[in-house]
Amino acid sequence: MAKPRFRRRKEDRPQEITAAALEAFAEKGYSATRVTDVAKRAGVSKGLLYLYFKTKEELFKAVVKSFVSPRIDALKAEIESTELTAEGYFRGPFLAFAKQVPKSPARILVRLMIAEGAKHPDLTDWYHRNVVSHGLAALRSLIERGVRDGEFRKSALQEFPHMVVTPVLFAIVWSLVFGDRAGLNSDRFIEAQVDLLLRAIQADGTDEAGTS
Amino acid sequence: MAKPRFRRRKEDRPQEITAAALEAFAEKGYSATRVTDVAKRAGVSKGLLYLYFKTKEELFKAVVKSFVSPRIDALKAEIESTELTAEGYFRGPFLAFAKQVPKSPARILVRLMIAEGAKHPDLTDWYHRNVVSHGLAALRSLIERGVRDGEFRKSALQEFPHMVVTPVLFAIVWSLVFGDRAGLNSDRFIEAQVDLLLRAIQADGTDEAGTS
DNA sequence: ATAATTGCTGACCCGTTGGTCAGTAAGGAA
DNA sequence: TTCCTTACTGACCAACGGGTCAGCAATTAT
Numbered sequence: 001m002a003k004p005r006f007r008r009r010k011e012d013r014p015q016e017i018t019a020a021a022l023e024a025f026a027e028k029g030y031s032a033t034r035v036t037d038v039a040k041r042a043g044v045s046k047g048l049l050y051l052y053f054k055t056k057e058e059l060f061k062a063v064v065k066s067f068v069s070p071r072i073d074a075l076k077a078e079i080e081s082t083e084l085t086a087e088g089y090f091r092g093p094f095l096a097f098a099k100q101v102p103k104s105p106a107r108i109l110v111r112l113m114i115a116e117g118a119k120h121p122d123l124t125d126w127y128h129r130n131v132v133s134h135g136l137a138a139l140r141s142l143i144e145r146g147v148r149d150g151e152f153r154k155s156a157l158q159e160f161p162h163m164v165v166t167p168v169l170f171a172i173v174w175s176l177v178f179g180d181r182a183g184l185n186s187d188r189f190i191e192a193q194v195d196l197l198l199r200a201i202q203a204d205g206t207d208e209a210g211t212s
Numbered sequence: 213m214a215k216p217r218f219r220r221r222k223e224d225r226p227q228e229i230t231a232a233a234l235e236a237f238a239e240k241g242y243s244a245t246r247v248t249d250v251a252k253r254a255g256v257s258k259g260l261l262y263l264y265f266k267t268k269e270e271l272f273k274a275v276v277k278s279f280v281s282p283r284i285d286a287l288k289a290e291i292e293s294t295e296l297t298a299e300g301y302f303r304g305p306f307l308a309f310a311k312q313v314p315k316s317p318a319r320i321l322v323r324l325m326i327a328e329g330a331k332h333p334d335l336t337d338w339y340h341r342n343v344v345s346h347g348l349a350a351l352r353s354l355i356e357r358g359v360r361d362g363e364f365r366k367s368a369l370q371e372f373p374h375m376v377v378t379p380v381l382f383a384i385v386w387s388l389v390f391g392d393r394a395g396l397n398s399d400r401f402i403e404a405q406v407d408l409l410l411r412a413i414q415a416d417g418t419d420e421a422g423t424s
Numbered sequence: 425a426t427a428a429t430t431g432c433t434g435a436c437c438c439g440t441t442g443g444t445c446a447g448t449a450a451g452g453a454a
Numbered sequence: 455t456t457c458c459t460t461a462c463t464g465a466c467c468a469a470c471g472g473g474t475c476a477g478c479a480a481t482t483a484t
Contacts, residue, residue: 008450008461029327031243035442045463050443115241115327117389128394156404162396163405166378169385177329182340184374192368193375200412220431220480247472257433262473 014052017042018063026108030060030116060116061123067109072131079138086146087198090164095194098164102171102186110172136161155201167193226264229254230275238320242272242328272328273335279321284343291350298358299410302376307406310376311399314383322384348373367413379405 020042024033035056039046053059075097082089101107117124139161146152157163171186178184232254236245247268251258265271287309294301313319329336351373358364369375383398390396 004450005448006450006462010461013461028331029241029243031241034440046442047444047464048462051462056442111326113389114323114385118391119240119244121391121393124389124391125393128390132394156400156408160401160404162382162401163379163408166382166405167375169382170374170378173326173381173385177325177336178340179330179333179336181333181337182344188368189372189374192372193378196368196375196412197408200408216480217478218432218480222431225431246470258472259434259474260432263432268472 013042013044013048014062015066017044017049017052017059018066021059021063022067022105022108025060025063025112026105030112035059057120060112061120064109064112064123064127067105068127068131071106072135076134076138079142086142086149086151087202089142090194090198094164095191098168098190098194099187101168102175102190107172107176110169111176135165139164150203152201153203157197157201163197164194225254225256225260226274227278229256229261229264229271230278233271233275234279234317234320237272237275237324238317242324247271269332272324273332276321276324276335276339279317280339280343283318284347288346288350291354298354298361298363301354302406302410306376307403310380310402310406313380314387314398314402319384319388322381323388347377351376362415364413365415369409369413375409376406 017038021033021038024038024041027033028037035049036046038059039049042049049059053062078093079089082093084092113124113127117127140158143152143157143161147154147158167190171184171189174182174184175186229250233245233250236250236253239245240249247261248258250271251261254261261271265274290305291301294305296304325336325339329339352370355364355369355373359366359370379402383396383401386394386396387398
């Protein structure tokens with residue numbers, strides 16, 4: 001009664017494989033990871049992998065798609081339904097979310113997108129349409145609400161909500177490149193920049209901010 | 213009288229090769245670039261390349277080093293010798309410099325560092341010591357001067373001069389990933405963020421900004 | 425001219441890797 | 455128990471790419 005050499009689990013395989021691939025890509029980057037390696041991590045033969053994904057490139061795309069969509073949708077829904085003031089939301093839930101991104105697996109995707117994205121235009125298109133633009137739109141609507149409610153004055157932040165995300169990207173890149181050899185306290189850093197930006201657009205002054 | 217098959221130009225070769233390598237790496241990334249390809253671009257045989265650089269990895273390091281050092285030293289010297297007020301320098305020369313970075317070859321280095329940096333700790337160490345920390349120190353001293361002169365109030369910017377560079381990195385990454393398919397006006401974006409940050413720390417208010 | 429030096433070439437080597445496929449065995453049906 | 459379907463395996467292949475090296479030819483010394 002030898003234990004079976006494998007189990008048939010059609011349902012779970014794709015997820016197992018993309019998860020393994022995410023790990024592998026994260027460690028070595030796309031070109032440098034071997035398909036065999038991904039298969040090994042997933043506890044599966046190379047042949048099976050090619051049964052579910054036609055090429056290595058397909059696998060890459062599947063990895064990106066499967067790990068991104070859920071997160072952004074959650075944030076978007078939350079912003080639209082919150083009872084907090086705009087500033088309250090920025091200083092509370094948004095900051096909490098933003099601080100945690102550089103420590104999450106999401107940072108790995110950033111590296112992959114930067115390193116390999118240019119070679120996969122259809123993938124980055126999808127990414128922009130389904131992730132980035134949704135996220136930015138949510139932030140923008142939050143800022144607009146703040147302006148309507150008299151919390152914020154008019155400012156360039158309405159056109160460039162990106163600014164509020166900018167320190168998150170910076171923290172991710174910093175840790176990708178320098179690891180923890182050159183410590184940057186990403187929590188305090190992100191908080192500090194968001195704080196300064198909010199101060200700059202607070203409606204207690206008189207003139208408009210940054211609409212030059 | 214056939215023209216000679218090649219010319220002996222020991223002096224120029226290394227530069228020619230690193231230049232060609234920069235191009236190639238920029239287009240394909242490190243792993244995906246073939247040494248043969250670099251040699252071909254440089255108008256040189258593969259064998260010669262290996263005469264000047266022991267391995268592909270050595271070549272990579274040489275590329276990074278040769279293209280970075282000059283730039284940062286120039287900026288540093290300029291900041292230390294300028295006659296402008298701190299704010300004047302930020303809004304003038306600094307902004308001009310910052311705007312032009314995302315369009316320059318420097319952006320390519322950013323991609324290389326993000327994509328491959330983690331695999332070359334000695335290289336990123338060198339990069340941090342000789343480039344990043346110099347740049348940040350220069351910015352910090354400029355901000356401190358602004359505080360001493362009463363232009364700026366005390367703020368988190370003293371601890372995190374990074375914030376002022378953040379939109380530059382963002383613009384670079386954006387263009388690397390999305391090209392010009394999702395247009396971000398990097399000039400206006402960078403200017404807007406620097407403007408908001410400067411407003412936030414202007415000394416016309418009463419309390420300290422962002423030292424929470 | 426001739427020889428000595430050395431920058432340079434490119435064919436070759438061999439380990440690696442994306443991708444294939446004939447065969448094996450798990451699990452369900454009858 | 456037997457048969458059938460199909461999830462799964464892993465040996466194999468052809469191409470590729472980093473790295474080598476024996477020899478060639480541009481330049482310099484004599």
